[in-house]
Amino acid sequence: MHKNKYALIVVDNASTNTDKLFTYIIPEEIINYIEVGKRVLVPFGKSNRLLEGLVIEIVDDINFSSNKLKPIKKVIDDTPILSKKLIELGLWMKDKYLAQYIEVFKTIMPTGISNKVIKYIRITEGYNRAYEDRLDEKQKKIIEYLLELKECELNRLKTDLCIKNINLHIKDLEDRGLVELFDKIDTGIGKKYEKFVKRLFDKDKTTEIIDSLKKNANKQIEVIRTLSDVEYIKLKELMMKTDCGYSTVKSLHSKGLIEILDINVNRNPIKRYIPPYKRVSLTEHQKLCLDTIINDIYKNNKNKFLIHGVTGSGKTEVYLQLIDKMLKQNKDSIVLVPEISLTPQTVERFMGRFGDNVAILHSRLSIGERYDEWRKIKEGKVKIVVGARSAVFAPFNNLGLIIIDEEHENSYKSSMNPKYNAIEVAEKRCDLENAALVLGSATPSIETYYRAKNGDFKLLEMPIRANKAKMPSIEIVDMKEELEKGNKSIFSESLFKAIKDNLHNKKQTILFLNRRGFSTFISCRKCGYVVKCSECDISMTYHLDSNILKCHYCGLSVKPPTTCPECGSRYIKYFGIGTQKVEEYIKKLFPSAKVARMDVDNTTKKGSHERILSDMKNGKIDILIGTQMISKGLDFPNVTLVGIIAADMSLNLPDFRASERTFQLITQVSGRAGRGDVEGRVILQTYEPEHYSILTSKEHDYKKFYDMEIKIRKEFNYPPYTNIINIVLGSKDEIKLNEASKEFYFCLVNRLEKNLNVIRNDLILGPNPAPIYKIRNSYRQQIMIKCIEKEVEIVKKILGDLVIDKKNDKMFKDIKISIDINPISII
DNA sequence: AGCACGCCGACT
């Protein structure tokens, strides 16, 4: 007799209560098709509605009573959509980041690939109108509706007809055999088709044909002319070139002169021509670095590396040649770069070297484009992926190498569930697939450097710039002194003079301020009222270009008030500076200079980014003003001056990483200066010239900074000496939230005390109002746990169980609980 | 989450 096999399945149903593996019977007829990593359709719940599921494991036996088990309905995929290794990685992530199965696997699978099963309803084939007498009014209405449409989505019928208790009526009709329900699978996005136009007439007869058209059919003539040069052309392109509409093309089609075809195209996100990026010979340090890595991998000595190379030391060339080595062994490589440096400049280097062998993954791709890139990887058409955080899940089967550039960047940590850190995930993936991991940065994160020092990574140093250019000189300007001198401007004398000289010498300048907008807050001088966002506990930023106040947290925008809403006074003043104000001042002070600004406010449109950068490259910009968007990867040899308008902006944030972040920002921005022949100069304005972040960055001394910072981390028990688990409870109801947070805190302490030997009070902090107490009308309370590596697993287990218990607790209704393991910021 | 069941008040 056939013995059943069973599949453990993650069902596409997001809820804490269904966050487990469900066991299904594998029917005999699909036993040869089902495989771990394929998607299936399964009946779920009392109504047996069909849901998509992912097969995690196939087992021969189960150890519980099986009378409740249902059979799998259908296998969706021909080949597994996820490899076993990626499934294993997902299961690891679930535990590591306390996430749900479904969240994890939706992150690993390409977005937009998921199927939806939609219920349809139709009249049965043998329907006979004679039955209608026996129906009540409502049922007649349903039948009438269906007779007209033949079949329709069940939900559409329900909303269109507005009949109460409609489910019962439908069920009754179904029981009588008058209507039937059936499922249709909506496969989401498919392959991309694009309309092409094909010429059907002979090229030599072009003039003849033009003569045959009406004399006033100018547009049609234009189209024929264009087509005489090319046989195929994209419809869009044709319409653009000839400035004609679809009707023109259609009328030529009806005349039989052209054909309109749907052709399957792979969307190609990089549409421009990319010049080859030639291999350059390596400097001594680059060569040493490359050889060490290759040797260690080859000898199986070590497969995790940290390259600490100063800005401009040529890390990219090392990456490129490493990838080349991998290609020679027929192995795949993943390159992660921070989202904001996924600029054409970076992409061009990889595509310029490896051409069509590269797939690109970043957030600005459309769902369809992303799917195409994913498919190229999956089908083995490319061996290299360059992408942001989620590219760490690229579905390669023969992975040899993961490179993470600018390893210290915040964007490697996801802010959505699962709140994973791509560096940790990459490390795990490399362990699972026996691949090598290379991290690179000019300013490694304290955690990574600490681990390198402890031998987890092999530390490789590249202390000088590849073209022997000197590191820029950094001059610190104390803004308190400027003020005493009577200079109230946002530019110190020294910076002003430097910009002037630079303009005169026809060199480019970059001005950096890590805050967008014009004024950071506006306030009444009479009563002190500050305009705050009505949804968030945050002051609103004034934007000059659109003349509105914007909340940078929820995006809400309002018109700025002309009189104070509190006291009616008209003395409204604008305080604080943002990039727009810097731009405004610069334009006033240097009217002849060509000025551009680059921040999220003017780079959301596709291509805007590229335009500013190419203008910069072609010398169409003298002064570029920007936020941290301009701090990464830009390589313009003609930039000789960098001005940091307010270096302490990031220093005073209530976050233990404030010093680290400041050091990184200063170093990265400074690194934009003096990449060409002329030595770069950086002018750094600050109110805290004695701070160690500022002093060590002036000296380009990472190690000194590290030594000071790591002492502080140890003293105050911060990472890397501890793990931080940040729990944020949120709700629109402030009072309920306070009660719930206290309850959560006490339960947590209680359970931890029962399970841990030592429990120190300072290790569970809270509940405290979060630094931004209200966001989008939701209040937030924070509980923070600090725990040592040895205890982190048990603490997470206890916390995870507690969350599940509390979600079923009435007291926690409408309370959102969000957990972040080792958050990137505790604000 | 999404669905069915069941309890209870309102209304014919």
Next chain:
DNA sequence: GTCGGCGTGCTC
């Protein structure tokens, strides 16, 4: 009685 509203609990 019976319609329909909403709270409760379960999903292999």
